[in-house]
Amino acid sequence: MAWxxxxxxxxxxxxxxxMMARLHQKKTIGSVALLVASFxxxxxxxxxxxxxxxxxxxxxxxxxxxxxxxxxxxxVYYKESAAPLRLFFLxxxxxxxxxxxxxx
Amino acid sequence: MKEWSxxxxxxxxxxxxxxxxxxxxxxxxxGLTVVAIIIxxxxxxxxxxxxxxxxxxxxxxxxxxxxxxxTDAFLFGQPLGLLQVLFIGLLLVGIIGLKxxxxxxxx
Numbered sequence: 001m002a003w004x005x006x007x008x009x010x011x012x013x014x015x016x017x018x019m020m021a022r023l024h025q026k027k028t029i030g031s032v033a034l035l036v037a038s039f040x041x042x043x044x045x046x047x048x049x050x051x052x053x054x055x056x057x058x059x060x061x062x063x064x065x066x067x068x069x070x071x072x073x074x075x076v077y078y079k080e081s082a083a084p085l086r087l088f089f090l091x092x093x094x095x096x097x098x099x100x101x102x103x104x
Numbered sequence: 105m106k107e108w109s110x111x112x113x114x115x116x117x118x119x120x121x122x123x124x125x126x127x128x129x130x131x132x133x134x135g136l137t138v139v140a141i142i143i144x145x146x147x148x149x150x151x152x153x154x155x156x157x158x159x160x161x162x163x164x165x166x167x168x169x170x171x172x173x174x175t176d177a178f179l180f181g182q183p184l185g186l187l188q189v190l191f192i193g194l195l196l197v198g199i200i201g202l203k204x205x206x207x208x209x210x211x
Binding site: 018024035063071073074083085088089091094095096100101 | 145148149152153156157158159160161162163165166169170173176182185187188191192194195197198199201202205206207
């Protein structure tokens with residue numbers, strides 16, 4: 001159950017990042033609501049997952065899904081640059097965050 | 105350039121609310137934590153106007169994580185291991201590299 005909550009939290013975070021891009025394209029109250037609901041829901045599910053899973057690991061997986069997924073969604077749906085060098089540095093950041101959360 | 109400065113400030117407020125979530129116990133402390141959450145996300149969203157959101161978010165999370173680990177070490181006396189220092193170094197290399205290889209759109 002905690003694992004499902006964690007994956008849902010990550011997916012909602014990833015959606016939240018995409019909704020940031022949407023907000024800049026369509027400045028409507030609907031975009032704001034989607035953004036707040038995504039991040040809000042994400043935190044809610046993360047806290048449920050953390051009741052049973054170790055905190056560092058839960059954070060690492062949550063951040064990994066959210067940041068990597070958000071970057072991919074941005075590239076696919078919002079035409080953000082997917083130059084190889086950018087992918088490399090993005091990957092380096094996300095891998096380091098996951099590493100830091102796991103060892104902390 | 106301005107967008108990257110916004111991200112740094114957003115990350116500072118992120119560190120503040122992470123500390124708040126961990127240590128807040130009184131109503132004013134919780135109030136400040138909520139204010140810090142609103143400011144950090146506000147700045148993050150603002151920086152996504154001229155930066156790719158995937159980039160802005162990864163840098164936001166990265167700087168926030170470094171800030172939290174460093175604050176834990178210096179303010180709350182948590183030990184800082186060799187592996188942590190290594191990951192912090194890699195993370196900063198990633199952020200600087202990403203900044204150099206990202207073009208800002210002027211919206």
